[in-house]
Amino acid sequence: xxxxxxxxxxxxxxxxxxxxxxxxxxxxxxxxxxxxxxxxxxxxxxxxxxxxxxxxxxxxxxxxxxxxxxxxxxxxxxxxxxxxxxxxxxxxxxxxxxxxxxxxxxxxxxxxxxxxxxxxxxxxxxxxxxxxxxxxxxxxxxxxxxxxxxxxxxxxxxxxxxxxxxxxxxxxxxxxxxxxx
Numbered sequence: 001x002x003x004x005x006x007x008x009x010x011x012x013x014x015x016x017x018x019x020x021x022x023x024x025x026x027x028x029x030x031x032x033x034x035x036x037x038x039x040x041x042x043x044x045x046x047x048x049x050x051x052x053x054x055x056x057x058x059x060x061x062x063x064x065x066x067x068x069x070x071x072x073x074x075x076x077x078x079x080x081x082x083x084x085x086x087x088x089x090x091x092x093x094x095x096x097x098x099x100x101x102x103x104x105x106x107x108x109x110x111x112x113x114x115x116x117x118x119x120x121x122x123x124x125x126x127x128x129x130x131x132x133x134x135x136x137x138x139x140x141x142x143x144x145x146x147x148x149x150x151x152x153x154x155x156x157x158x159x160x161x162x163x164x165x166x167x168x169x170x171x172x173x174x175x176x177x178x179x180x181x
């Protein structure tokens with residue numbers, strides 16, 4: 001509600017970004033006005049060792065300096081982190097896209113991203129050199145480490161996240177039975 005810029009991101013308060021993060025993103029936006037979303041390269045900052053590790057399971061998305069797809073066909077380039085994503089503010093406001101606080105302990109980002117992609121057709125760019133650093137705490141209290149133990153993951157995430165996402169997708173892309181389905 002308070003954003004006045006053309007683009008917005010939602011960096012988590014305990015994470016941080018590389019020194020060149022915004023410059024790399026700005027340079028990409030300057031040369032291509034078809035972009036509707038930028039996905040940054042997510043790496044782990046291991047707090048107790050003070051090191052950065054490039055071991056995210058989806059790191060294959062950043063083998064090239066940049067990779068661009070239609071927002072309607074991302075192939076296998078899944079994106080589940082709103083914190084490592086840059087969005088057009090106008091699309092979020094116009095379509096009333098919000099984080100759903102009922103989706104806990106995780107997937108609220110994934111749901112927001114799907115809602116955004118369903119409303120904003122354009123190009124999505126995966127940028128290798130815009131590096132987002134996700135803090136992995138030494139006490140293992142990061143959501144990535146604790147979510148599997150949280151009972152809400154097995155009810156709230158399914159009901160308010162996955163099922164709601166599939167229902168909204170079905171409204172935009174109705175299922176059509178084919179001979180093979």
